[in-house]
Amino acid sequence: MVLKVFLCALLAICVTHIVALDLSQSQWIWTDTNELVPIYVSRDFRRDFTSPAGKIALDSEILIVADNNFTLYVNGEFIGQTFTEVESAFIFKYCVQLNPDYNVFAVTVENLPYTENPPGPTAPSPAAFRSAIQITYTDGSSDIIMTDTNWRANNVIPGFQSIHYNDSSWPYAVISPPGPIGGWFYTLQNQPDVSGVSLAGLNDPSYWIWTDEIPPQQPSSNAPIGSRAFRKRIEVPGGSVARSGVIIIDSDNAYVLYINGNLIGSGSDWQVAQRWKFTLDYPTDDIVIAVNATNSGGPAGLIVAIGFDAADCNCTTTRFAISDGTWKANHTVPAGFEQVDYDDCDWTPVVVEGAYGVAPWGQVTVQNAN
Numbered sequence: 001m002v003l004k005v006f007l008c009a010l011l012a013i014c015v016t017h018i019v020a021l022d023l024s025q026s027q028w029i030w031t032d033t034n035e036l037v038p039i040y041v042s043r044d045f046r047r048d049f050t051s052p053a054g055k056i057a058l059d060s061e062i063l064i065v066a067d068n069n070f071t072l073y074v075n076g077e078f079i080g081q082t083f084t085e086v087e088s089a090f091i092f093k094y095c096v097q098l099n100p101d102y103n104v105f106a107v108t109v110e111n112l113p114y115t116e117n118p119p120g121p122t123a124p125s126p127a128a129f130r131s132a133i134q135i136t137y138t139d140g141s142s143d144i145i146m147t148d149t150n151w152r153a154n155n156v157i158p159g160f161q162s163i164h165y166n167d168s169s170w171p172y173a174v175i176s177p178p179g180p181i182g183g184w185f186y187t188l189q190n191q192p193d194v195s196g197v198s199l200a201g202l203n204d205p206s207y208w209i210w211t212d213e214i215p216p217q218q219p220s221s222n223a224p225i226g227s228r229a230f231r232k233r234i235e236v237p238g239g240s241v242a243r244s245g246v247i248i249i250d251s252d253n254a255y256v257l258y259i260n261g262n263l264i265g266s267g268s269d270w271q272v273a274q275r276w277k278f279t280l281d282y283p284t285d286d287i288v289i290a291v292n293a294t295n296s297g298g299p300a301g302l303i304v305a306i307g308f309d310a311a312d313c314n315c316t317t318t319r320f321a322i323s324d325g326t327w328k329a330n331h332t333v334p335a336g337f338e339q340v341d342y343d344d345c346d347w348t349p350v351v352v353e354g355a356y357g358v359a360p361w362g363q364v365t366v367q368n369a370n
């Protein structure tokens with residue numbers, strides 16, 4: 001992955017996006033003009049694009065917003081996803097490297113209830129999504145693809161995101177009508193930069209986690225005294241690389257935090273979380289967060305939120321990640337556990353204790369640590 005970066009930089013094929021991309025020319029699209037979509041039901045969308053003769057595609061900047069939940073793929077690779085109804089007010093941005101001559105953009109959009117907790121109205125409702133994709137060529141020129149009737153739309157088909165999938169039998173998407181009950185009349189806002197990272201989340205909160213020595217969803221249960229190791233590997237998709245970011249961390253009772261093998265800092269008061277700025281030794285698509293967390297009695301927990309800049313040639317955006325059930329833990333703190341290449345395949349998944357705000361920790365103070 002480092003090689004890709006050097007190729008990009010050394011061959012000086014990174015080019016400048018001159019015009020700022022926005023969604024103003026794009027349309028909200030769906031499978032059917034007046035379809036009321038049951039909640040938790042999804043539709044699939046595809047748009048393939050062949051580079052014009054003599055042009056070699058290099059990279060893309062993708063803006064996307066969906067009512068409600070989207071999963072974005074480029075050439076079959078998973079690029080990004082939103083999870084909550086509230087996130088459908090945000091325009092997400094992705095930077096993705098492209099194939100030279102042929103690329104497929106594929107999106108699954110799911111209709112969600114207005115609010116999940118407490119549950120809001122669950123009647124079928126309108127759904128739609130909107131995207132603008134700027135494709136930049138090696139000669140510095142670019143094309144923009146908008147959501148319009150050139151996209152294909154269908155019910156969910158497993159494997160539809162593959163670059164080899166044949167969508168010629170799919171109907172074309174239709175433009176969603178404006179209307180008083182349309183679910184997509186949010187005041188759209190751009191996703192925040194790294195300064196927007198918080199334990200409460202963009203909208204999805206971080207979760208308190210610990211080892212499987214305590215039962216799930218019982219944050220007040222007592223955990224064994226001692227230190228435990230936690231790891232999370234974040235792979236930046238689409239050929240983007242990360243360079244720097246901001247991480248917020250708190251632990252009951254203490255932590256030592258490493259990112260890509262480097263010591264970032266430590267803390268020992270669960271009532272005060274720390275916010276650390278970090279810079280990676282070299283740009284990489286592989287970020288490993290490692291924490292040595294120590295419980296000195298009673299309940300134990302670890303909570304993390306991270307935002308980092310991800311860049312592909314001239315496109316830069318912010319990605320976010322949180323502590324959740326995808327982290328891994330060990331009942332000891334093995335030597336070298338903080339290294340990127342440490343093999344944690346026999347570690348166990350963490351137990352999720354509850355979302356940020358849950359007792360006994362409640363809302364914590366966040367302090368700038370550097």
Ligand SMILES: *[C@@H]1O[C@H](CO)[C@@H](O)[C@H](O)[C@H]1NC(C)=O
Pocket residue numbers: 042069070071082083084108109110112
């Ligand atoms: C969002 O959609 C994906 C599939 O596109 C699904 O796996 C995920 O569970 C959805 N999230 C929610 C909160 O429903």
Ligand SMILES: *[C@@H]1O[C@H](CO)[C@@H](O)[C@H](O)[C@H]1NC(C)=O
Pocket residue numbers: 166167168169
């Ligand atoms: C895609 O499928 C159609 C029939 O549904 C067929 O006519 C066409 O040749 C196929 N295209 C490719 C590239 O296989």
Ligand SMILES: *[C@@H]1O[C@H](CO)[C@@H](O)[C@H](O)[C@H]1NC(C)=O
Pocket residue numbers: 016017311313314315316
């Ligand atoms: C992209 O190009 C613009 C204009 O030259 C420049 O201001 C910006 O810093 C560049 N961004 C990246 C990530 O290189």
Ligand SMILES: *[C@@H]1O[C@H](CO)[C@@H](O)[C@H](O)[C@H]1NC(C)=O
Pocket residue numbers: 227256292293294333334335336
């Ligand atoms: C983990 O933290 C504890 C408490 O600070 C310390 O005694 C121990 O040496 C640390 N272990 C490793 C492997 O860093």
Ligand SMILES: *[C@@H]1O[C@H](CO)[C@@H](O)[C@H](O)[C@H]1NC(C)=O
Pocket residue numbers: 329330331332334343346347348
């Ligand atoms: C902890 O790590 C060691 C060394 O990698 C491994 O043998 C052990 O299975 C791990 N234990 C747990 C509970 O993950």
